[in-house]
Every structure is written in C-alpha cells, then in structure tokens.
Amino acid sequence: MTPAKLTTALLLCLLLAQPAWAEQPYQIVTEEWAPYNYLDNHRLTGMTTDIVQAIMALTGDHFETMVLPSMRSSQVLRNRPRVILYSMFRTPEREPLYKWVGPIVEEAIYPYQLASAAPPLNSLEQLLQAPRVTTRQAGLIPDVLQAKGFTNLDKSAAENQQLYLMLVAGRTGVIVGDTAAGVAYYTRQLHIAPGTLRQVPVELYRSSLYIAFSRDSDDATVTAWANALQHLRDTGELARIQQRYQQPASP
Template sequence: MKRSRFTAALFCLLLSPLASAERYRVITEEWAPYNYAEGGQLTGMSTEIVRAIMALTGDEFEIVLQPSMRTTRTLRTQPRTIMYSLFRTQEREPLYKWVGPIVEESIHPYQLANAPRPITSLEQLLRAPRITTRHAGLVPSMLESMGFNNLDKSAVESQQLYSMLLAGRTEVIVGDTDAGVAYYSRQLGIAPGMLRPIPIELYRSSLYIAFSRDSDDALVAAWSEALEQLRRSGELARIQQHYERR
C-alpha cells in the first residue's frame, strides 16, 4: 500500500509539468451506464474512471459531452483529443493510441419476454420483420456487415429503442450492452423479466480510452499506468460494481 501511494505521488510529480504545458480536450458521448448526463452533471462508470485517472496523473482536462456522431470525427480530426468509451476494433486500431481496457462488454439483441415468436437463432434474427437500432455508429455498421437487411435505423437515442419495443412498433432492438439495457430498464421503470435477451452474442469487445495520434506518448503511458494502479488497488472494480447496482 505504501509503494502504491508512493507511485501515485511520483507519477503526479513527473507528469504535472507536461499536463500544465499542453492542454488536451477530453470528449465523450451519451451512452449509459458508461458516460451520460444526469441532473445536468456528467457521470457514469467510465467518466468516474477517467476522473480517477486524472486525479492520479495531476491532469485537469475539461470533459465535454458531444453528440454521438461528432465524437469520433473530433477524435480523428482534432489534435490533442482524448475520447472515452470506445470499442477497440481492428479497423480503429491504427487510428488512435489506446489506454485500457476499462471493461469488457457484450451486445445482445432484445425482444419482449412475451413475444409471440421467440427468436433463438441467428437465422431467425436475420428473418425478423424489423430490428431497430440507432441511426449510426458501430452497432448498425456491424449489423449491416453481418448481412442484416431488416434494420430500422430511426432511433436517435437509446430511450427510443425501448419505447418503440414496448409500444409494439418493432420486434427486436439492438443498441446497448447488457449493462446498458439493465440501466435503461431501471431508469424507464421496465419491470424485471419484461425484456428477453436473445441468446445470440452479436458483439463482444472491451471499452478503451482513445487518444488522437498526435498525443504525447508520455501522457498515454501515464494514463495507462494510472489505470493499472486503479485496477491493482481494487478501485476500478469498486467503480464498476457501483454502476452495475444503479
């Protein structure tokens, strides 16, 4: 424990000149339970982890909530930019510098538990009358690459997915991780057991913090070490469990 405190103090001392000399912008999007606004304040599992990292490194970068379609474009085109939470995919790998993983997550399709035609296979899912997802992003792109031609990409926000499903306007929704579905179910007052995860894991990957390619390697290394310190101390697990229970 003494060594851990000493490492943190030394880390802050070493990085403080770099942090104060060069400002970075941290951006994120609305994607619960990892990053989202609540009561006018930015919160979420990943937000708390990023703030804990900056507390260790001594950085005081502003965190800005942006529309989903703008975040990756900003990360790709603007210098000294940091974004969370981002799935680390093969296509994205060479575009950014990475710190993580924060947490591993999976994405399943969901339908109502009392649906007259329970879906149990990928073949059935491909033939479903309608699968509603968000209008853009990793999930719809992934589904299109898998051969789905029954997509309704009309949802702009996650809440719309659930309201459409509950109203009978769609048969299947795909958009959030399992932790995200649990979060929105609680927030929207959806009774436990009302939604049924279809037993098809469409995607599994880990969420990371991504840095624009021009970012200083020393800063990236400092954030990586700070994250590992949170992992070793048990603080990372505590933050994750806190948001899993909310």
C-alpha cells in the same frame, strides 16, 4: 552575422520550435451512453467517467470534458489535435487510428425482444428473417449488423431510450444497441418492469471498452494514463467502480 551562422540559427530555431497546439491542454470528449458516460441532472457521470476522473486524480491532469453527439465526438477525435475520447470499442479498423489506454471493461451486445413475444427468437437465422430489427442511426453497432447480413434494419432511433420505448409500444419486435449493463440502466430509468424484456441468446458483438487518444498525443501522457489505470486495477478501485454500475435492476 554571416550567412552560414544565420542558416545555423534558423535551423536551430526550427528544430526547437513546437507546433502551436503542443502547449494546449488536452480536450476530453464523450457522448451520452449510459451507464458508461451520461448526464444525470446536467452532471456528467457514469462508469467510465468515474474511471477517467480517478485517472486524472492520479496523474494530476485537469482536462475539460465536452459531451457531444456520437458522430461529432468521433469526428473531433479524428480531426483535432490533443483529444481524448471515452468510451470506445477497440476494433481492428480503429486500431491504427488512435493511441489506446485500457481495457476498462469487456462487454457484449445482444438483441432484446419482449418476453411475451411469440415465437421467441433464438438464432441468428431467425433474427435475419425478423420483420424489423431496430438500432441507432449511427455508430459501431449498425455497421456490425450490416456486416453480419442484416437487411431488415430500422435505424430510426436517434437515442438509446427510443429503442426501449419503441419495443414496449409494439413499434418494433427486436432492438439492438446496449450491453446488459446499459439495458439494466434504461429499463430502470424508463420504469420498465423487470421481466418485460428478454435477451435473445445470440451474441452479436463482444469487445473491450477503451480510452482513445488522438495520434498526435504525447506518448508520456498516454503512458501516464495507462499506468494510472493499472494502479486502479491493482488496488481494486477499478473493480469497485465497475460494480457500482453493474448492479442488476431491483425487482
């Protein structure tokens, strides 16, 4: 083979070659965040879990799902190829980092205090001056609160359940961490009587939840998932899944 032909052959091989990971299946990661994605008797369930499974039933995908701590799942999405993460708030800062499928559901975050607390808090100014506002150690919500000027944050809760236990035990006066659906779920799980908690009428954050794909993800796969989600929306199946997890706590 002449040098010219050898060079042409090498260039052709380089053009046709794909990265080693290109043939690997996608890895789905999620975290414990009820009622969207959580373990129930060691079985992964939740609103978004059901939606992701319904999407894969339509696309024919069978990707493995791992449940990881919040910070770890975000690191995997940022640093590993061919990763899908759910559920994630889509923010301006995150927008260019990932490819997005959604929205799945729009949610808001409010603070909560005991209904018996006196005086009741009703404004952002009162929240900023409260002795302590407890939230989780890491994640989007602590960052949002700090950006709003909260200097009274207690970020000692490693898990969502701790927020409610601390509030009921009198170890904090205000908690911030879950949507209304999440609060309903945890109060049921912890057998906190209806009416024990009061939602402070200050919306601290509102956004929509999405499925995030790592930037290297194939556009055809992302589009297939987006089309499948739209099919679930058009047929009413998306609303039916959402309603299963948005039922209020029984009195």
